[in-house]
Amino acid sequence: MKLNLLPTHVSKQGQAKTALIFSIVMVLASIVAAVLMNITSSKDLADAKKMAEDLKPQAQAAVDTAKLADAMLAGTAPFTVPAPTLQRNIQLAQAMQAHSPKYPELYGVVMDHIPSFFRLTSLQAQPAGDTAALVTMTGVIDTFQEYADLMLALLRIPGATGVTRTGFNVTDMFVPELITEDQVGTPIRPGQARVPSTPIDRLNAVIANAEAGTTGFSGVGNFGIDDPFLTKGAMPNSSEITVSVLIDGQPIKTPDPRASLRPVAGGGGGGGGMPAPGNTAPTPGRTPGTGSQEDE
Secondary structure, three states, rough: OOOOOHHHHHHHHHHHHHHHHHHHHHHHHHHHHHHHHHHHHHHHHHHHHHHHHHHHHHHHHHHHHHHHHHHHOOOOOOOOHOOOOOHHHHHHHHHHHHHOOOOHHHHHHHHOOOOOOOOEEEEEEEEOOOOOEEEEEEEEOHHHHHHHHHHHHOOOOEEEEEEEEOOOOOOOOEOOOOOOOOOOOOOOOOOOOOOOOOOHHHHHHHHHHHOOOOOOOHHHHHHHOOOOOOOOOOOOOEEEEEEEEEOOOOOOEEEEEHHHHHOOOOOOOOOOOOEEEOOOEOOOEEOOOEEEOOOO
């Protein structure tokens, strides 16, 4: 049996020392933590201030942009045109730029289907409604068979719904009906006088035709004239015809700038709405809303 003969205050004194040491350690740890927190907070504050300084130009730029936007909407200095008007102008310009290749593309489609025997002298197109185009062309052919074949060739154009033609002159020789003065039926061309049957009258008719004929350069159809800007027309036995083709699926109607830019009530001096299809302002030498291409 072991007896604890130490007084009570001795054991409590040891516990007090342990608590004192632990308290000192805690105080030191708290001081170190406070110092570290102070250093970290100071560093974070400095970083935040630096970031704020770095972002200040961007924030000022945003404020300036907002002020410019307000001035643009109001049409005040430095802007003299309200934003809706600028937007309409931009949309009109974009619509006109998008429309620029419409005519060349249409001409390309048409040219791919023009046969080689048709010598084209002019080509032009104009809108025929919102989604169709009327292409009118003139050119030279030689025979009536080409006159018929040309119509079939043009009907092969994608979207072609109709072809009209005019201007063919029949120049083929034919045998006239027999009469008392002409029992032979010598072939002649349209407009020529009948050739008599008797030898003497026939000889006199040939001499008269020769004397009335052309004896020098006539320049028919501008051939033989040294001018590259003159369009070569039809030769004596050829025909210059006009052909029109109605092509669906070709929206070549141009934007109407006058209707788009016309001031309206309450528009603040702006334009009159979105760019709409329509005929453009007349241009010297050109029909409104049409494009043309001519051979030189």
